[in-house]
Amino acid sequence: MNGIGRIVAARALSGGCALSLSLASALTLSPVAASAQGKTYTMKITLPTINDPSYIYAKNYAAALEKDSGGRIKPQIFPLSQLGSIPRQIEGTQFGSIQCAVLPPEFFVGVDNRFEVMAAPGLVGSLAQGQRVAADPAVRKLMLSLGANKGLHGVAMFMNSPSSVIAKTPIRHLADFKGKKIRVLASPFQMAPITKIGATPVAMTLADVVPAMQQGTIDGAVGGIVVFTPMHFSDAAKYVTETGQPAVFVMAEVNKVWYEALPPDLQKIIEDDAAAQQKAIGPVAEDIVGKARKGWVAGGGELIDLPAAEQAQLMTAFSDAVAGVTKEKPALDDAYKIVSDAAQRVK
Secondary structure, three states: OOHHHHHHHHHHHOOOHHHHHHHHHHHHHHHHHHHHHHOOEEEEEEOOOOOOHHHHHHHHHHHHHHHHOOOOEEEEEEOOOOOOOHHHHHHHHHHOOOOEEEEOHHHHOOOOHHHHHHHOOOOOOOHHHHHHHHHOHHHHHHHHHOOHHHOEEEEEEEEEEEOEEEEOOOOOOHHHHOOOEEEEOOOHHHHHHHHHOOOEEEEOOHHHHHHHHHHOOOOEEEEOHHHHOOOOHHHOOOEEEOOOOOEEEEEEEEEHHHHHHOOHHHHHHHHHHHHHHHHHHHHHHHHHHHHHHHHHHHOOOEEEOOOHHHHHHHHHHHHHHHHHHHOOOHHHHHHHHHHHHHHHHOO
16 A cells, blocks of 8 residues: 555544545546646637627637636637638538637528528617627527537627628619629528619629629629728728628637537636627727728728618618518528517617
8 A cells, every 4th residue: 555545544544534535536536637627729710801890809709718718728810711711611610620710600501591690681770789689698599509410519699890882883872783793691681682672692702802893793792891991992992882781790600529528617618708708899899890981981982871761762672682581481580580579679
């Protein structure tokens, strides 16, 4: 019997049973505990943008994870699609070569078509309302659960920015949309409204937009000013019509297998820090949108508002298009009802 064993036996004989059992347990478990505490986990975080709310969220989330895990989680951020096109980023996150993707949910439509519900135009009218919708318990329960059977585990969602339409020639009136080829995301919620106002929707990844406008493949694109300004879309076009629709939401999706293999305390940190940074990004997003608008004008670009009556017509056309999309897909219709009801509750 070694020295420690003799101490345990002696204390048990002298009535220190509770202490000896505790010590014995510690001796049995300590190698496992030490191994779990000592292991580090690499977390690649991918996104297609930089210097927008999505990027700031990713940076702050990564910093919080490393701090709160005591360095056991080692995040690495890859903006500007460094890990491949958006479809490749999604596949990487599903299958584990990437641990986290920060992307608009409608890009995940190939995983589950209910992801696109957040891209419905007319859903929210401001960034503040969008953050309240994203924080609504019913909406979080729906959206963060999507993709669970396809290798994904949702941890956060927030509104990134309102949408605008950037164009090579100014769009000052609703009629100016007619005949134009407009880049959209690959979502019926974006494609149907553009068709409704007489333009042709062209699904295209973000990285292809500037060259496509420069080459004349498209006349304009739906997107956020928080992307147009820092990513120098002014190289291709100077005119941004601020329709405000649809809202651009972003989700943080984690590889499910990687997440489930983490020790329970690290799983909690992943969840808690994601939620905390979701809450914190609201005022940051407001500030970034404001600065991006000023930066666009300072760089020689123009911001355009449709006349009030024509903006109202635009919203009616968009609402009709949304109704046409949802009625054809019962599961999507149910999801839209959950989200639109929440939008009304937090208006």
